[in-house]
Amino acid sequence: MQTKKIVNDGARAVEEMLQGVLAAHPRHIRAVEGSPRSIVSLNGPRPGKVGLVIGGGSGHEPTFLGFVGKGLADACAVGNVFASPPPDPIVECAKAVDGGAGILFAYGNYAGDVMNFDMAAEMLAMEDIEVRTVLSTDDVASAPPGEREKRRGVAGNFFVFKAGGAAADRMLPLDECERILRKANDQTYTVGVALAPCSLPQTRRPNFEIGPDEMEIGMGIHGEPGVERGPLRTADEIVDDIIDKIFAEMAPSRGDRVAVLVNSLGSTPLMELYIMNRRVAARLADRGVETHATWVGNYCTSLEMAGASITLHRLDGELQSMLDHPCDCAMFRAG
Structure with missing residues (x-):
């Protein structure tokens, strides 16, 4: 059975979305001329700044494109639905924001993205533009602790990009921006739960199957398998399972500070997210962990997938300073 979507032509959904985004946010972003999949901040890039x-x-x-703006990302290369952008728009993004201080690539750890961003970096090196790459690997469920480099990047991208964007906006050199990005990634932990599938605009058919009374812990944002599937549980039980998995690796100590993200995968409403956050706050308080900041809502979705993820981002003075640094983006503002 086909799902219902408000689209004209599934094959043109991304192009038409971008046209709508640009029409809505002309004070924040623009498309590179001749490269409509290359979205650039109007106010972020400047001479001497890492892009x-x-x-x-x-x-x-x-x-990704909602986090383009002053104080966060300078540019975003846009791929098809659940697909990596090809090298050309990545190259055009880098050229558009090159301030002579080097370029940082930051994105989730997926094979297609790695291949195309690496290819773009090689193309830019031929034009004497230095590129460094940091992969986000926050998805606790996707690989064991000893193989963190194999993990997927999911909603924790939010905190990783925020730290890197703040470092670059403060005009720190490339080495320091890369270090802070890596540090932020190392202190970010996410686990998600899926209740129902999504469907691509081209096919309008569910991209995986799950029973009406089932849930899956650890499922990826493209429908990749999680770590366990079973009967649907209460909100508190789901949160406890997720927090237990994060705590087992993060091992927070009394007095630690964290930032929290309770993220909808698309169709899960704020009511349910705040019910989850109630339990997250209680678990952190019981552990003696201070919550410095909390975000609840749609930050890293999977079209209309039903489900949510919880991310904890452990802070020290430096990472807290980066988190609190002001930013003004198309779809996110802080400070």
Whole structure:
């Protein structure tokens, strides 16, 4: 059975979305002339500044293009739904924001993205533009602790990009921006739960199957398998399972500070997210962990997938300063 979507032509959904985004946010972003999949901040790039270029597949909005703006990402390369952008728009993003201080690529750890961003970096090196790459690997469920480099990047991108964008906006050199990005990624932990599938605009058919009374812990944002599937549980039980998995690896100590993200995968409403956040706050308080800041809502979605993810971002003075640094983006503002 086909799902219902408000689209004209599934094959043109990304192009028409971008036209709508640009019409809505003309004070924040523009498309590179001749490269409509290269979205650039109007106010971020400047001479002497490291250029932060992010990107990935569409369907996760506001990740990625919603985080383009002053104080966060300088540009975003846009791929098809759940697909990596090809090298050319990545290259055009980098050229558009090159301030002579080097370029940082930051994106989730997926094979297609790695291949195309690496190819873009090689193309830019031939034009004497230095590129460094940091992959986000926050998805606890996707690989064991000893193989963190194999993990997927999911909603924790939010905190990783935020730290890197702040470092670049403060005009720190490339080495320091890269270090802070890596540090932020190392202190970010996410686990998600899926209740129902999504469907691509081209096919309008569910991209995976799950029973009406089932849930899956650890499922990826493209429908990749999680770590366990079973009967649907209460909100508190789901949160406890997720927090237990994060705590087992993060091992927070009494007095630690964290930032929290309770993220909808698309169709899960704020009511349910805040019910989850109630339990997250209680678990952190019981552990003696201070919550410095909390975001609840749609930050890294999977089209209309039902479900949510919880991310904890452990802070020290430096990372807290980066988190609190002001930013003004198309779909996100802080400070």
